[in-house]
Amino acid sequence: MLSSPELQKCRDFVSSALKQKRVLLVAGNCTVTYEGRASSKLDWGERVILVKSDGAVLVHRKFGHKPVNWQPPNAQFHVSFEEGQLTILAVRQKPPESIKIVFREVAVAMSLNLLDEGEFAMHVTEEQMKRALLFEPSMIEPGLKLIAEEHHLADAGFTDIYAEDGEGRLVVVEIKRVPAGKDAVLQLNRYIETLKKRVNRPVRGILAAPKLKAGAVEPLAKLGLEFKAVSLEKCFQVLKPHTGTRLTEFFNSS
Amino acid sequence: MLSSPELQKCRDFVSSALKQKRVLLVAGNCTVTYEGRASSKLDWGERVILVKSDGAVLVHRKFGHKPVNWQPPNAQFHVSFEEGQLTILAVRQKPPESIKIVFREVAVAMSLNLLDEGEFAMHVTEEQMKRALLFEPSMIEPGLKLIAEEHHLADAGFTDIYAEDGEGRLVVVEIKRVPAGKDAVLQLNRYIETLKKRVNRPVRGILAAPKLKAGAVEPLAKLGLEFKAVSLEKCFQVLKPHTGTRLTEFFNSS
DNA sequence: ACGTCGATCTCGAAC
DNA sequence: GTTCGAGGTCGACGT
Numbered sequence: 001m002l003s004s005p006e007l008q009k010c011r012d013f014v015s016s017a018l019k020q021k022r023v024l025l026v027a028g029n030c031t032v033t034y035e036g037r038a039s040s041k042l043d044w045g046e047r048v049i050l051v052k053s054d055g056a057v058l059v060h061r062k063f064g065h066k067p068v069n070w071q072p073p074n075a076q077f078h079v080s081f082e083e084g085q086l087t088i089l090a091v092r093q094k095p096p097e098s099i100k101i102v103f104r105e106v107a108v109a110m111s112l113n114l115l116d117e118g119e120f121a122m123h124v125t126e127e128q129m130k131r132a133l134l135f136e137p138s139m140i141e142p143g144l145k146l147i148a149e150e151h152h153l154a155d156a157g158f159t160d161i162y163a164e165d166g167e168g169r170l171v172v173v174e175i176k177r178v179p180a181g182k183d184a185v186l187q188l189n190r191y192i193e194t195l196k197k198r199v200n201r202p203v204r205g206i207l208a209a210p211k212l213k214a215g216a217v218e219p220l221a222k223l224g225l226e227f228k229a230v231s232l233e234k235c236f237q238v239l240k241p242h243t244g245t246r247l248t249e250f251f252n253s254s
Numbered sequence: 255m256l257s258s259p260e261l262q263k264c265r266d267f268v269s270s271a272l273k274q275k276r277v278l279l280v281a282g283n284c285t286v287t288y289e290g291r292a293s294s295k296l297d298w299g300e301r302v303i304l305v306k307s308d309g310a311v312l313v314h315r316k317f318g319h320k321p322v323n324w325q326p327p328n329a330q331f332h333v334s335f336e337e338g339q340l341t342i343l344a345v346r347q348k349p350p351e352s353i354k355i356v357f358r359e360v361a362v363a364m365s366l367n368l369l370d371e372g373e374f375a376m377h378v379t380e381e382q383m384k385r386a387l388l389f390e391p392s393m394i395e396p397g398l399k400l401i402a403e404e405h406h407l408a409d410a411g412f413t414d415i416y417a418e419d420g421e422g423r424l425v426v427v428e429i430k431r432v433p434a435g436k437d438a439v440l441q442l443n444r445y446i447e448t449l450k451k452r453v454n455r456p457v458r459g460i461l462a463a464p465k466l467k468a469g470a471v472e473p474l475a476k477l478g479l480e481f482k483a484v485s486l487e488k489c490f491q492v493l494k495p496h497t498g499t500r501l502t503e504f505f506n507s508s
Numbered sequence: 509a510c511g512t513c514g515a516t517c518t519c520g521a522a523c
Numbered sequence: 524g525t526t527c528g529a530g531g532t533c534g535a536c537g538t
Binding site: 521 | 525526527530532533536537538
Binding site: 001003023025027029031037038039040041042043044045046047048050052053054056058060061062063064065068070072073107108110112114115116117118119120121122123 | 255257277279281283285292293294295296297298299300301302304306307308310312314315316317318319322324326327361362364366368369370371372373374375376377378379431432
């Protein structure tokens, strides 16, 4: 970290931080020039500049949620010191864009090696996921008609969603909030096998989850089951407008 | 500025900075919980937090152009220190949202009083493009006579330029600063259709943009509309001599 | 690779 | 206040 450094010294510090792909933070008096899809010029003033490990650049003024200027990840950098000014040039190729930040004074420059393995999760539980799919069965397949949720099968537990497709075939949907593995496939298959013995007609099995694990692809195909990718984000969007609604309103029969 | 401060001391520092409406920068190990229009949870990890003078909050991880969590301007703050952890709670009322940042370690905390009166200017905006075409309608077509800008149509929004061609036909010009797609074609068509019902005479529709996207060629032809390529560079050249001129001087009527 | 669509969109202007 | 449209939109997903 440098406090009120000479700009020449700052140049080396910035270059080094960028080369090491650290997170770089600079506060100082600068101008910013942008050329690309549009073009803009920001006159002298004190701002906070953030350069991230992936080459994203942000220029923040004292006000406003959004950066006044920026560069998306994977920018290439050119740092120079000329005529008493420190210049950081960040360029990207597609689309061709450049942002040039010229400092005449730097208050602070910091380089941070952030350790951050924390998971970020938009919060949707498996229960909420089911609610979303009950409100919008078309997320699984157009034309799907609901029959019941949690259809109980004495010997083999219960299914998540029990429905009928456009051609009148029974459909069993097994929901997983996490990437579905072979165990989920086998669980679904047990439901299907039990059901087939009771209802003398075709039964389809669909696994609905954000992802299908690599090891589950082959068992799924072999058992004649299907997979439908369902994102948690989409479920959350579907749920938002319906937060208080009763589920029972959405069944044809129950 | 504090380096690796005790969190208790950090609490006072943060409170003071927020009270003075300075720009606050904190780097440290934290979790972030968001509740509001959506909800999310971010597990422990090192991030950079920026709080601006207008009460905007940004939480940045080491990767990515956009903040992982944020609060728009005008948030209200509650800072506390409990059980060895520093908590910054930022709340806004409409819509009801809160973001809670809990630190178990702070590497650096800075408060900055940024002096920034510098002007920010976009050079060629869609508005400026329109000004250029109003000054030089011949860029669209020789003999074009202006009638009005932004002609309002109650049901279908408004046009960008409203004019008359050499043969007395009405001309509606829709301006796009970026390559025009199918959406621009349909928007222009809505204007035309609405207009035709009101003025019992021929109406031409011209899309003026730097480019016409491939996917827009066929819809344009099918709807009997036209395209005129207008470069931003040319617009900029046209505008340079006219920077202060009033628009009203350039209309024949109204 | 490109087109379409959602976003805790944000931001500003018009009504 | 609300609504509407633009954005250097950005990003994800489908083709």
